[in-house]
Amino acid sequence: MFFDFGGFLLEKAAQAEEMCEAAFKRFDATARYNTEKTLNAFINNRVSERHLQGTTGYGYGDEGRDTLDKVFAEIMGAEAALVRHNFINGTHALTVALFGVLRPGDRLVSAAGEPYDTLKAVIGGGGGSLREYGVSYGEIAPSPDGTPDLKAIGRGVKNCKAVFIQRSRGYGLRPSITVEGISGIVKTVRDANPGAVIIVDNCYGEFAERAEPADADLIAGSLIKNPGGGIAETGGYIAGKADLVELCACRLTAPGIGAKAGCSLNQNRPMYAGLFRAPETVASALKTSAFAIALMELLGYRCSPGYDDYRTDIVATVKLGGERELRAFCEGIQAGGPIDSFAKPEPWDMPGYRDKVIMAAGAFTQGSSIELSADAPLREPWAVWLQGGASFAAGRIGVLTAAKRLLDIKGF
Numbered sequence: 001m002f003f004d005f006g007g008f009l010l011e012k013a014a015q016a017e018e019m020c021e022a023a024f025k026r027f028d029a030t031a032r033y034n035t036e037k038t039l040n041a042f043i044n045n046r047v048s049e050r051h052l053q054g055t056t057g058y059g060y061g062d063e064g065r066d067t068l069d070k071v072f073a074e075i076m077g078a079e080a081a082l083v084r085h086n087f088i089n090g091t092h093a094l095t096v097a098l099f100g101v102l103r104p105g106d107r108l109v110s111a112a113g114e115p116y117d118t119l120k121a122v123i124g125g126g127g128g129s130l131r132e133y134g135v136s137y138g139e140i141a142p143s144p145d146g147t148p149d150l151k152a153i154g155r156g157v158k159n160c161k162a163v164f165i166q167r168s169r170g171y172g173l174r175p176s177i178t179v180e181g182i183s184g185i186v187k188t189v190r191d192a193n194p195g196a197v198i199i200v201d202n203c204y205g206e207f208a209e210r211a212e213p214a215d216a217d218l219i220a221g222s223l224i225k226n227p228g229g230g231i232a233e234t235g236g237y238i239a240g241k242a243d244l245v246e247l248c249a250c251r252l253t254a255p256g257i258g259a260k261a262g263c264s265l266n267q268n269r270p271m272y273a274g275l276f277r278a279p280e281t282v283a284s285a286l287k288t289s290a291f292a293i294a295l296m297e298l299l300g301y302r303c304s305p306g307y308d309d310y311r312t313d314i315v316a317t318v319k320l321g322g323e324r325e326l327r328a329f330c331e332g333i334q335a336g337g338p339i340d341s342f343a344k345p346e347p348w349d350m351p352g353y354r355d356k357v358i359m360a361a362g363a364f365t366q367g368s369s370i371e372l373s374a375d376a377p378l379r380e381p382w383a384v385w386l387q388g389g390a391s392f393a394a395g396r397i398g399v400l401t402a403a404k405r406l407l408d409i410k411g412f
C-alpha cells in the first residue's frame with residue numbers, strides 16, 4: 001500500500017508472522033496480566049488527577065511523586081521505589097544504586113560476567129568511580145553455554161558487600177537471565193553470603209514476564225526503556241528494600257533529604273501515563289522482536305534468542321557479518337521510523353562506551369529504545385542489537401525497511 005518491499009520480502013514477512021503466532025499469543029497474555037496488575041496498583045493507591053500535576057522548586061509535599069513511588073513499588077513487588085525524572089538514564093540509576101549501597105573498603109562482585117559497557121567506567125574508571133572510592137571489584141564468568149555458573153557464584157561472593165546481576169544481555173551474546181534464573185542466583189548468594197546486597201540491572205526486562213526480580217534487594221532501570229511505556233520523556237527508577245531505597249535517595253539528592261524533596265516539574269503525567277501503558281508497549285516490542293527474528297532467520301541470518309523462545313527482555317541480536325551490513329541495517333531502521341527518517345545514522349564516540357557505537361532510533365524521545373531502535377558497537381562479531389517497537393504495525397515496517405536495505409546491498 002504505502003511501502004514497496006517487493007513480493008519476495010512480503011512473502012517472507014507473511015511467513016514470519018505465521019511462525020510467530022504462538023509467541024504473539026503469549027505476549028498478549030502477559031500484557032493482559034501485567035496491565036491488570038498495573039491498573040490494580042493505580043486503584044489501590046487512589047491515583048488522582050491532582051497527582052499528575054507537578055511541583056517546582058524544592059518539591060516538598062509532592063504527592064504525585066510520592067504516590068508514583070508507591071504505585072511503582074507495588075507493581076514491582078518491592079517495599080519502596082524511587083521513580084525520578086532526575087535520573088538521566090539507566091546508567092545513572094544503576095550508579096546511584098551502587099554508590100548508595102557501597103562504602104570504602106567494600107567489594108562488589110558481578111555474578112553473570114561483564115556488566116553493561118557504561119558501567120565499566122562507573123566501577124573502575126576515573127572521575128570518581130567506585131575504584132577511586134576504595135571499592136574493589138570482581139567478576140564471575142558465565143558457564144561456557146552463557147548461563148550463570150552457580151557453583152562459581154557460591155564460591156565467589158563469600159566476602160563481598162554487594163552482588164550485581166544483569167538481567168538483559170547488554171552488548172553481549174550471552175542469553176538474558178529470566179526472573180526464575182535470577183531467583184536461582186539470589187538463592188545461591190543468600191546461602192553463601194546472607195548479608196550481601198543483591199542489585200539487579202533490570203534494563204529492558206520490565207513487563208516482559210509476569211514477575212520482576214522481586215527477591216533481589218534492589219532493581220534499577222531506565223524510563224526511556226520498558227517502564228516508561230514510550231511516553232515518559234526521561235528518567236529512571238530504583239526499587240527494592242525500603243532502607244536501601246532510602247540510602248539511594250540520599251545519594252541521588254543529599255544525606256538528610258533523601259526522597260523528601262525534588263520537584264517533579266511537568267514530568268508526573270508522562271511518567272504515570274507511560275507506566276500505565278508499559279505492559280502493552282512491551283508486548284508490541286516483543287512482537288516486533290519475534291517478527292524480526294523470524295524474518296531475519298528466513299533471510300539466512302543467525303539470531304538470538306529464537307523467535308518462539310520464552311522472553312525475559314525485549315532485546316534481540318542479529319549477526320550481520322560485516323560493517324557494511326551493520327550500517328545498512330541501522331540505516332534501514334532509521335529510514336523506517338516516524339522521526340528523522342531521512343537521517344543517516346553514523347557511528348560515534350558515545351560517552352561511556354569503548355568502541356564507536358552506531359545507533360538508529362527514529363524516536364519521539366531522543367535515544368528512546370522502547371521505540372524501535374537498533375544499535376551496535378563497531379566491533380566483532382558485527383552483530384546488531386534490536387529492540388523496541390511501541391506499535392507492532394510500525395515496528396514491522398521498520399524491520400522490513402532494514403531487511404530491504406540488506407537485500408539491496410546484496411544485489412538481490
Ligand SMILES: *Cc1c(COP(=O)(O)O)cnc(C)c1O
Pocket residue numbers: 089090091092116118166168169170201203204222
Ligand atoms: C540500556 C542498558 C543500561 C543503561 O543504559 P542507559 O543508556 O544509560 O540507559 C544498562 N544495562 C543494560 C543491560 C542496558 O540494556
